[in-house]
Amino acid sequence: xxxxxxxxxxxxxxxxxxxxxxxxxxxxxxxxxxxxxxxxxxxxxxxxxxxxxxxxxxxxxxxxxxxxxxxxxxxxxxxxxxxxxxxxxxxxxxxxxxxxxxxxxxxxxxxxxxxxxxxxxxxxxxxxxxxxxxxxxxxxxxxxxxxxxxxxxxxxxxxxxxxxxxxxxxxxxxxxxxxxxxxxxxxxxxxxxxxxxxxxxxxxxxxxxxxxxxxxxxxxxxxxxxxxxxxxxxxxxxxxxxxxxxxxxxxxxxxxxxxxxxxxxx
Amino acid sequence: xxxxxxxxxxxxxxxxxxxxxxxxxxxxxxxxxxxxxxxxxxxxxxxxxxxxxxxxxxxxxxxxxxxxxxxxxxxxxxxxxxxxxxxxxxxxxxxxxxxxxxxxxxxxxxxxxxxxxxxxxxxxxxxxxxxxxxxxxxxxxxxxxxxxxxxxxxxxxxxxxxxxxxxxxxxxxxxxxxxxxxxxxxxxxxxxxxxxxxxxxxxxxxxxxxxxxxxxxxxxxxxxxxxxxxxxxxxxxxxxxxxxxxxxxxxxxxxxxxxxx
Numbered sequence: 001x002x003x004x005x006x007x008x009x010x011x012x013x014x015x016x017x018x019x020x021x022x023x024x025x026x027x028x029x030x031x032x033x034x035x036x037x038x039x040x041x042x043x044x045x046x047x048x049x050x051x052x053x054x055x056x057x058x059x060x061x062x063x064x065x066x067x068x069x070x071x072x073x074x075x076x077x078x079x080x081x082x083x084x085x086x087x088x089x090x091x092x093x094x095x096x097x098x099x100x101x102x103x104x105x106x107x108x109x110x111x112x113x114x115x116x117x118x119x120x121x122x123x124x125x126x127x128x129x130x131x132x133x134x135x136x137x138x139x140x141x142x143x144x145x146x147x148x149x150x151x152x153x154x155x156x157x158x159x160x161x162x163x164x165x166x167x168x169x170x171x172x173x174x175x176x177x178x179x180x181x182x183x184x185x186x187x188x189x190x191x192x193x194x195x196x197x198x199x200x201x202x203x204x205x206x207x208x209x210x211x212x213x214x215x216x217x218x219x220x221x222x223x224x225x226x227x228x229x230x231x232x233x234x235x236x237x238x239x240x241x242x243x244x245x246x247x248x249x250x251x252x253x254x255x256x257x258x259x260x261x262x263x264x265x266x
Numbered sequence: 267x268x269x270x271x272x273x274x275x276x277x278x279x280x281x282x283x284x285x286x287x288x289x290x291x292x293x294x295x296x297x298x299x300x301x302x303x304x305x306x307x308x309x310x311x312x313x314x315x316x317x318x319x320x321x322x323x324x325x326x327x328x329x330x331x332x333x334x335x336x337x338x339x340x341x342x343x344x345x346x347x348x349x350x351x352x353x354x355x356x357x358x359x360x361x362x363x364x365x366x367x368x369x370x371x372x373x374x375x376x377x378x379x380x381x382x383x384x385x386x387x388x389x390x391x392x393x394x395x396x397x398x399x400x401x402x403x404x405x406x407x408x409x410x411x412x413x414x415x416x417x418x419x420x421x422x423x424x425x426x427x428x429x430x431x432x433x434x435x436x437x438x439x440x441x442x443x444x445x446x447x448x449x450x451x452x453x454x455x456x457x458x459x460x461x462x463x464x465x466x467x468x469x470x471x472x473x474x475x476x477x478x479x480x481x482x483x484x485x486x487x488x489x490x491x492x493x494x495x496x497x498x499x500x501x502x503x504x505x506x507x508x509x510x511x512x513x514x515x516x517x518x519x520x521x522x523x524x525x526x527x
Contacts, residue, residue: 027448034451
């Protein structure tokens with residue numbers, strides 16, 4: 001109960017902060033918009049060059065896939081890995097540590113608040129893309145409901161791993177290259193570049209050992225009804241497994257990192 | 267000539283500054299390679315399902331990525347740092363120090379900041395371009411090389427003028443960092459030939475954010491896919507943009523209100 005009250009207070013605070021920077025909020029969204037449109041255009045061109053179908057995807061299927069990808073990428077993304085370097089270099093972490101709750105709570109609420117504020121714009125973007133690219137959408141309520149749950153769990157997977165990654169800043173202040181390496185893996189193995197079934201065989205095998213497909217590809221497949229409902233259960237199990245792994249890594253790095261934190265600039 | 271000398275001395279000072287931080291070099295090389303991996307990996311995946319993408323073969327597309335990396339590297343080398351510094355200076359009022367110098371202020375803001383490690387992007391782009399051209403085994407005609415040089419120069423001039431105009435807006439709107447973010451997001455789309463995109467996006471990437479002129483057109487020139495009309499349009503646009511951005515800059519500077527005013 002106490003935590004809920006804290007969450008509510010944080011939510012209003014972050015709302016006020018975010019509304020201060022309305023233009024920046026909107027401009028950030030552009031990055032979510034461009035990438036799927038680019039890959040969508042590329043794969044539609046491939047489908048058309050191959051007589052309309054590639055690996056079970058027609059041009060309208062690709063449209064549906066990448067529009068869903070855009071929405072799920074937006075729903076699950078976070079930006080701690082950019083913030084932590086600043087927090088540690090400038091000692092901005094110190095006041096956060098003095099608060100009676102773990103800083104991860106604040107980050108979570110900030111994230112949710114940002115998502116809720118920007119969701120309407122993303123919906124408009126999706127509608128624009130739907131009207132432009134005419135995707136084939138056949139979804140039933142059961143798939144949509146389970147898909148929504150998969151997005152939530154995917155968010156949890158990404159949040160734990162990204163937060164753990166952000167903590168690398170305790171050891172080095174050159175996080176930029178590390179972040180970029182992480183994003184490179186993510187683009188290839190999450191399904192944002194292409195549906196995973198279109199990747200070459202060895203890459204598909206690598207994807208099975210990484211958490212990323214459970215963030216993007218699995219929720220997309222559920223929402224678009226590309227996997228039967230019976231298979232959803234094993235997917236959820238994998239998501240939970242990765243949340244546990246991510247959570248463990250996170251807890252361990254946090255404890256080890258805090259010991260190194262010297263509160264620069266305090 | 268004195269302009270070149272000014273640019274050269276700024277460049278030297280920047281190099282000397284950067285050489286003090288040599289790890290930056292390795293970080294930069296790593297980042298350049300990651301970008302290359304994303305670009306080439308995407309091409310590999312796509313071309314495992316087709317051998318022709320909107321009229322472009324795989325080696326042709328790798329040539330385009332080479333150009334993309336060269337132009338992107340050049341932007342990150344001089345344009346972006348200079349423009350960022352300009353925005354900061356206008357916000358803090360420290361542009362006074364530039365305006366009171368006896369040389370032309372537009373020249374000074376354009377050349378005074380260089381991120382030299384971005385040269386690795388340019389080098390990597392050149393290597394990729396040469397390797398892809400060799401793979402195709404096509405002989406290059408003199409006209410193609412000439413067209414490539416001309417369109418690269420023109421494309422560079424267009425991008426430069428465009429960025430300068432964006433940065434000049436900072437005299438009216440003080441917080442402009444986001445504009446650079448918009449530019450970078452749009453530039454990413456230049457990794458693929460513009461001809462793939464739906465018409466509205468192609469329009470934006472050609473005339474609103476002129477990525478097309480900087481990447482697609484020079485690649486077409488090098489591959490002998492360029493028609494005379496586009497060539498003339500590119501040159502004409504370059505001249506127009508250079509003049510327009512110059513006038514806009516002079517107009518903007520007059521709006522500058524000075525230190526902590």
